[in-house]
Amino acid sequence: IDYGPCAFMDRYSLATVFSSIDRQGRYAYGQQITIAHWNLSRLAEALVPLFSENEDESIAKAEETLNTFAGHVQQKWLSGMRRKLGLVTAEENDMSLTTSLLQLMEKNQTDYTNTFRALSNEKTLDQPLFKDADFLKWRKLWLAKKPDFALMQTHNPAVIPRNHLVEKALAAAVEKDDYSVIERLLAVLKNPYSEPVDATEYASPPPEGGEAYKTFCGT
Structure with missing residues (x-):
């Protein structure tokens, strides 16, 4: 699975998308159920011959199962949100x-x-x-x-690996051979549900302009 285009959402928006090539928002945050259903549909197409010797029966079985997907996801999502609230x-x-x-x-x-x-x-x-x-x-x-x-x-972290913090840590390691930045970040992330000592640095949203963060397949 290619995790390259993934990132962490700061400001809440259903239109949040990070991949540099996703200009239409196909994989936007608010499209997760839709695109996951599409992906599962492609998987089902490949598996149809294994469901039954009768093609129509196989397709019907696949569709019946796929039609339950959105409901299952919504139930799991709501269960998680109940805990967050x-x-x-x-x-x-x-x-x-x-x-x-x-x-x-x-x-x-x-x-x-x-x-x-x-x-x-x-x-x-x-x-x-x-x-x-x-x-x-x-x-x-x-x-x-x-x-x-x-x-x-216990379900709402105080800190997450925010994109600008990860980039800062990577830059220090790659450009200056300084691994102390990433070591400090990892130490904080080991206890995400504890308030960080330096909340201003680790819990703050990105500076102005940071919301335009883009990822690439090699990220």
Whole structure:
């Protein structure tokens, strides 16, 4: 599997895409289920002859299985999001509560990791999202569910290998033969759910312009 075009999303956006050759957003963050289904469909085409001697029956079996994919992914995704929001008991409005938050995050161009970490720590950030009237309404509904903050703190990392930090570490190693930068970064990443001593360096979003980060097959 080619992991070259992969990277970590900073500001939440369904349109997030890193691959330099993906100009149409085919593999954008919000297209994951769609493109995964497409890939599985191509795999199914190759396996169809093995399902049954009757081609029509084989195709029907493949389609039946593929049609369950999106639902399974949505269930797994929601299960993970419940943990990120500390929702111990599954309720019908969990999906709408989750998507409402994500829509507010996208509207306010909020950092994905730091937003969930702030919610985990019962803190607010000096960002537009936390002053948004709709967010304040959302927060009230969420708090009414009595979220488990301890659970949240084990599912929302304080640090991730942000793209600009990885690039900085690589540059120091390649250009200056200085491996101390990457060693410090790796030491912090070994405990992603612990607040880093130097939060300004390791937990901050990229500087202005860093959102335009692009990856290549050789990244």
